Amino acid sequence: MVETYCVVTFESTQHSLMFEKLLKDNKLGVKLMPVPRQLSSSCGTAAYVSCDEKDRILELTKINNIPISEFHILEVSKSGSILSKFMKK
């Protein structure tokens, strides 16, 4: 089974905090977290968001001038075995 989730990355920590506030103010789900390993070897801050809201989120960041780096759609195998996760990466 494959699970899809969406992550937004930023150029600075402050941008991620501004993004979090923007989404919360607009009653959209958001959770800050370390950048997923698949995306980067850095340990910066990213935001976990709902994939269904992609268009709305991108529109909001544009209107409010919140700089984001990229909107990523990630697929994670949920087959259970740790090995299969490593293979996927």
Added chain:
Amino acid sequence: MNSKLKMFISGGVIGLVGVVLLILGNPGNMGLCIACFWRDITGALGLHRAGVVQYIRPEIIGIIFGSAIMAFIGGDFKSKGGSSPFVRFVLGFFLMIGALVFLGCPLRMIFRLANGDLNALIGLFGYVSGIFIGIQFLKKGYSLGKSIEQSQIAKYIMPIFGLVLLIFLVIRPAFILFSTEGPGSMAAPVIAALVGGLIVGALLQRTRICTAGGFRDLMLIKDTHFLFGLLGIFVFALAGNLIFNFDSFNLGFANQPIAHTNHLWNFLGMALVGLCSSLLGGCPIRQTVLASQGDSDAGITVLGLVMGAAFSHNFGLASSGAGPTSNGQIAVIIGLVVVSIIGYAVTRKSQLKVK
């Protein structure tokens, strides 16, 4: 949960490697210490002349190779750089001065704590306070800027430096200095230290565990992903010490190996380390790993650490078991002021950009 368990176990392996290297002969509570080990290498290269802390620590060579190889396998081995290198150099410089006033990097702080040294608890309070101050800059827009792709040759520099160090270690030319007494003369066998370093480097590259990142994410975004790695290091090192190394376990402040009991300067030394680490985006071990996977900015930071170590011993800034020196105290104050000015100036510039 699964990912946190993975972090915890990875940290645990690092903790056990530290305990094994301690039992095999590394100096007291110094199974692994990135600041101390770079300082020893600085001394071995003759950049400082403190005769008791000169040795080419194979652990560092192992960490360089372990990180580089793991990065190569995972596709992370890339030339990157250009994000405020000179500022990073200065931050690395003062980071080392703070670490040598406390007597250890954040990693050794965890290992000291795991062997009962409560002075490290004071250091931990200082370290977390320093990171907390750094976070205030991050929240207001502090950023050293995006790094960009560099010439391909850049990523080979650190691994080649590691190779050169290995050659020096093996053939021991006359111009490389090796301590005959003191901590610099106490060492695990070369092969064991190399293998230990390889394991630690590979794990750190893969997991991105960072002592600064763990506390930063806890305070800044209430995320405990990296913190579980640190907990793993502590719990496994504590268990390892209690089971295999019980004779050296000593709970308390007094009579701890390579440590002093001056609370104020243990606190302030590590506060400086915490502030520098959060402004750099990583503690000394993370900088070493990043430098090994092709990040020139981290490479410059490591050179800052080396320069800081050289000055610390040449100017009598480093503490000893007897306590901090007055020169060291002045240097920590200067460091806190200079680094705060850097934090303020960088933050101010990026605020102007956002507007």
